[in-house]
């Protein structure tokens with residue numbers, strides 16, 4: 085029986101694209117994956133779940149002469165974005181979309197898994213279909229639940245993320261840190277609401293929030309080493325109900341990002357100090373929740389990544405490129421702190437529409453090269 089064809093990969097990707105589900109709620113996606121994998125009926129394959137992370141799936145392939153266990157991880161969740169691609173296989177779930185390409189990630193993982201179910205690997209393999217990459221850190225949850233114990237423990241771990249800016253099918257990575265570590269900011273200022281005409285009788289939480297948004301811009305400009313870089317973005321601010329009522333509360337969500345954990349922790353302290361300072365200055369109550377969870381910097385293992393780069397460079401059938409680090413986050417960073425491994429970008433050729441755009445539409449021409457690049461590299465790892 086042959087590997088999955090381009091047409092079969094495309095059908096799978098489109099099926100998955102129709103049913104985007106948010107972190108830890110990926111029940112239909114879980115069912116689809118389990119049904120498909122279960123239909124392959126492989127004697128050396130075992131499929132299991134993780135009770136603490138019910139939408140996760142783990143697949144174990146027993147090798148013919150195992151020297152190690154090779155892990156491959158894909159994320160499976162989607163985003164609360166209303167799709168505007170106009171595709172005929174667009175999301176059927178209102179307000180939710182695979183706007184980060186996890187449908188592509190899952191499809192490539194299934195293609196790689198299918199290959200090794202048809203060609204029993206020499207080494208053992210573990211495939212991890214991980215919920216909650218966008219938030220709620222499904223990788224850390226699975227690890228903390230003991231999912232990678234015993235035969236499920238990978239000696240090396242690989243994964244990919246799609247990249248609309250790169251040509252479809254190109255694989256890119258680098259030695260060292262590929263993605264930033266992140267910390268979610270969730271902040272509420274509580275003051276006293278009142279009539280717009282009598283500000284002296286109220287305490288305006290919206291004005292406090294505005295001051296916070298401006299002051300927090302100084303964290304990157306004044307506290308972060310410019311050579312190392314960092315990001316503080318407040319992406320969401322809600323305050324008040326109508327123009328002639330002073331807002332009694334304001335809620336803000338945002339993200340802190342940097343390539344080094346020491347910088348992330350420094351930025352967390354500065355954001356906390358500024359929030360407390362605004363609270364004291366404006367007399368508003370401050371409730372600040374900073375969550376890093378599993379979003380550690382994505383640090384590629386030096387030896388494994390050097391091997392991957394050397395292998396991909398010498399294979400003329402693989403379009404490989406070196407690339408600079410990016411401020412995207414990925415909770416695969418947590419798993420790469422526990423197990424050595426490498427994350428790569430897979431180009432999906434849609435440069436006008438960045439990750440998280442409601443119009444992002446990956447080119448399916450990326451699917452076969454993604455599968456074959458990893459099949460070749462993992463087969464090479466097994467010959468080491």
Ligand SMILES: CC(=O)N[C@@H](CCC[C@H](N)C(=O)O)C(=O)O
Pocket residue numbers: 184217218219220245266267268338339340379411412413414415439
């Ligand atoms: C690849 C990607 O887009 N990942 C997300 C990860 C989000 C981490 C966390 N929820 C945060 O917002 O800090 C990203 O936004 O980079």
